[in-house]
Amino acid sequence: MLRSAVAAGAGRVPEPRRTGERRAATRAFPLPRRSPPATEPGLAALADQLAVAVRRQWETEAGVRGLNDPRPLTVAWRPAPERLVEEWDWLRRLADDWDPGFGAADSGCASGPDDLAGSGGQILQVFGERVPTRRLVVLGAPGSGKTMLLVRLLLDLIEHRHRGGAVPVLFTLSSWDPAELDLESWLTHRLTQDFKELAATGGAALGGISRARALLMHRLVLPMLDGFDELPAQARGAALDQINRAVPQGQGVILSSRTREYGEAVRPAAGLPHKLVGAAGIELLPLDPQEISAYLLRDAGGTGTPTAARWDPVVHSLKQGGPVAEALSTPLMIFLARTIYNPRTGEPLDAARSPAELLENPALSSRAAVEAHLFEAFVPAAYRRHPAAPSHWSAAEAGRTLRWLARHAERVRAGATDLAWWQLRRAVPRWLLPVLLGVLAGALETAVTWLTMQVSAYGPFWGDQYGDGGLTWSQASLDGLFAGLVGGVTGRIGGGLIGASIGSAGVVIGHGDPLGAWTWQVLTAGLVYGFVGGLGGELTAGLAARRAGGERPRAAARRPWSRGAALLGAGIGGCYGCAQGMPAMAVGLACVFALIGGLAVGHGPGPEEVPPAADLRWSWDWAGLWIGLGGGLAVTLPTWLIGFSEYGISHGLAADVAGVTLSSHFGTIHATGALTANCLGCAIMYGIRGATADLTLAPAPAALLARDRRTFRRLGCVTAGVIGLALGLVFWCSNSIRLAPATTGEVRWQDLGLAPTLPGLVGGLFTGALLGAVVGLAVAWQQTACGPFTITRIHLALCHRLPRRLMAFLADAHEHRGVLRQSGAVYQLRHIELQRHLAADAHGRPDP
Incomplete structure (x- = not known):
């Protein structure tokens, strides 16, 4: 059974944080406290409702992404490199400072970073019991399963959460601009975007702030920050510094990133090194060749079936290593391979391409070439004809639309992964x-x-x-x-x-x-x-x-003033007065309209x-x-x-x-x-x-x-x-x-x-x-937002950039094709690497 840090005090809401003040017994899941003011129990009930919504959201998404597959892949991890995380003795001191007694030997806390190693469902125990500060950095290679591990941890945390406790919420960092918004304001914006009811303002006891900000201030939200590496390289250092300053002492946080990108942010070539304060770390390991072989054969119907027999050359090559074995060492590439080469239920055996082409194609001589080949073949495979799940869009139409969306995200949205219809x-x-x-x-x-x-x-x-x-x-x-x-x-x-x-x-x-x-x-x-x-x-x-x-x-x-609007107002007011044959009034009207124009547009x-x-x-x-x-x-x-x-x-x-x-x-x-x-x-x-x-x-x-x-x-x-x-x-x-x-x-x-x-x-x-x-x-x-969206959709459809039934296309791509994933109220392409591949591919194709 998890400790009291996971089983938060039922029905209790902690006090708002105060800058510079150290408080005992505070962490991601707060302990019971003295009775709060009369208005605060509403926040605890609101947190309980938010937990229900978050659980439903990610249970549905986990099913779409295949996390609930009867035989899912199991990822393993080891302690993160010591240069990227805090020293263990320092973590124990911080934990004892934030919560006296938690770092004691009988508390179940890990005695050293080696105790953080594990696999699969052990992630809940690692975060809930072994990490003394409740701050964890999850590192790994591209497509190694970091996001899915966070989703699994999120669902487990909600399952063991007590009423009135903090709610784990997954945030995708790619849409955050640290130069525009501080972390707390951005988290508030994302909460109100995904859960509209949290935009309502609270009562006088909350100072008239929104419910989302009140939940954050009262530590009723455990932020799980995914995709640190998806931020622009020049913004990662500032983002890490903001996280350190925004997350108070005793507050838990989870951060995921690729290992190389996080290392460059922690130890920049020029500048002062800085880590995520008080964080331990784990690094996901590549999948074992034996695990890969067993999974591919199970997904193909099991050993001895005609479908599984088609994988025999690939399974044999995995034992010997090579480009294919290196490429298939991540869950993302295995998902692409099974989608491309395994027929779906009800499809004939020859409907899918043969996996033997991975070995027979001489162009696939490196890991990068194999991965690019899988990305290129994924969309046509996802949209191949199937009598049980027909698609209203051909593979060519879907590919054109997805390439445009990827290029839109890369160019217009500055590399963000969110595909919001109102944007x-x-x-x-x-x-x-x-x-x-x-x-x-x-x-x-x-x-x-x-x-x-x-x-x-x-x-x-x-x-x-x-x-x-x-x-x-x-x-x-x-x-x-x-x-x-x-x-x-x-x-x-x-x-x-x-x-x-x-x-x-x-x-x-x-x-x-x-x-x-x-x-x-x-x-x-x-x-x-x-x-x-x-x-x-x-x-x-x-x-x-x-x-x-x-x-x-x-x-x-x-802004204090708009010069252009003031000049335009002066011209209109002056022309109006002159047209009426009243020069004196023209001067007065020019001044009045210049004043209201500059102020109104400036504000x-x-x-x-x-x-x-x-x-x-x-x-x-x-x-x-x-x-x-x-x-x-x-x-x-x-x-x-x-x-x-x-x-x-x-x-x-x-x-x-x-x-x-x-x-x-x-x-x-x-x-x-x-x-x-x-x-x-x-x-x-x-x-x-x-x-x-x-x-x-x-x-x-x-x-x-x-x-x-x-x-x-x-x-x-x-x-x-x-x-x-x-x-x-x-x-x-x-x-x-x-x-x-x-x-x-x-x-x-x-x-x-x-x-x-x-x-x-x-x-x-x-x-x-x-x-x-x-x-x-x-x-x-x-x-x-539906009015401008309708005009935009019609314009893009007439330009042959997006399909006429755009929302139906996006829903089909998410629910039936697995090309898109959903994060709150927005869609995202299946992986940032898929988005970048499609965007790069779109550069070589002329617009229709």
Whole structure:
């Protein structure tokens, strides 16, 4: 039975760590302590739920990867080289300092590094009892089985875990950039990415931090850091230093790496050597030729079967050594060989290639050549036709897709192994989404105004106000200026300016005088709408990332000022004032828009992608209202100022009825409608919070996409309903303005009145519903990831880089072909060496 270090105190949550303070009886699995505050038992229950989810996740993945094979390979290990780990006497001293009595002779702790040697299931005993500090480095050659050994240890630790104890969680280090995020922030980000429910913030007792960070601070997560060698060489030293500084005294940690890469980080050619503080180490051994032969024959049906007989030449060569024996000394290469040369259940014997080619091919004269041959033949073998497990994709199509994904990971993702569907947008040109979103926003608004015009022309809604002809095209097209707001929210400044330009074009066409002064007034007004809408998009773009990803990355931290946005705002504001024939106002507007542009973009996030949204709920946030009010006033204030200066009180508001009509509908309907849309839209987006869901469900990429799409629909419908109703009432009130019979040549304030009608109410609600649907679509697009992913997937499919049914392809490659593995909410290629081989192979093949 494992010691108390593994059987953690049931239902007890340790205190948060304090820098520089040594505490006894603290380790990866904390011992019982005094009763915690009233809010902390929730963390223990949360840890129990997390343990269920982690166990389900890796039990499923272990089955996919073949860890639960009836006759699995057994890897053995020896103590790691002494130069790469701490001296054993020092480890005993550290252990006694962190936990007095643990390093005693009767504690079961190893007496020296030689006692760490073992194989298979002994890894739990090595980590749980023999290593005094609960810090272990697992070293080995490429494909030697380090990850699978960590998975086995993880499942064993959870099996022996007591309620309320720490939860072992496996983290793949390839996606960590030590220069961008410290270790604790990165671990928090990965936890919230894989388990969305951990992104929710805790109560006042936790200081308002996320649940994921609270679990880490209370040592309820045992980090198992896999793939240290997959970090860039120049980042490994900094990463090791951060691990030493971030993991406090007494906290357990497990780190895996290739031996050579870890040795280069520990003892660099230039610089001070530094090891993982307080860590013992083991090094995985190559598989024994006899074990290899027995496994290959068992997998082929057993000795004496026709399938196993095909391996006889290879089995004989293993005893003599050579390139084939060297290549097949790792579990990874054996997995590739069995996939390529052993027929699957139900396949004829000649469906698979003969293993004799490993010996007969003269080109396979070295270990590297044999390994490259196995990598090259693996994908076609995984996708060969099989009646019981048919594939919708041919081997050529699958190979092309996998090569593109590998090259995407190597180039765009800087060698990271994660293949996250919401990060594929990095593979499309940056200009594509803003341009496309701006065009769509303009097209949608043009369609809305055209439909409004048609209904008003043939229906009774506004006939009593505008005559039998209803709304004219120019009057209805003024609603197209909302395209700037919508395009800006979804596509930031670029999308806003494009959408506003298209929306304003409808006004120019309807006006019938494309060269008149009024044309420039409308075009510059549209640019104002688009610029302000883009600023709203800049300010709200980071909300979803902070909501689903925990703390904000350092690279996306706030910048003090954006010079480019300030210059653009100054130009737009100045042109707008000049187009209205008011030079003094042009200077003021240029200064105002330069100020809000530089501040808004400077305080906005970087161009990071929006992660998938969990189920959402809404709660009031005053920040959204003030942001929306500021953006709405930035749009409406110039319109009102110009309207009052041209039709001011000193001139009786207007020279005639036509002037009042234009001033009323442009300055009231559209300006007030824009203000309403800004306030409500920002309030809804800022009020979004992650809703608590079932943490015990294991994460899956397809499930995240389905949840994100469901959130998109719900959020879009709610936003469309709220904003549509509000805008409808605004339009109804504005369209109800009437003029009293004038007895003089001037129209005075007291001549204006309200005459609401039922047709006006129906018409206002109809227009509000159309515009609300467009704004709801924009808000849902901004706060979820499925919209950009859909555009990205379509673009890459049209370019013949990815299949049209991408998620189905990835699921099939993971569950049925064994080409991909799953780590939390993302896919990865089976091994980093396979990824590098496919990426290198893609360089020699032209893009289709």
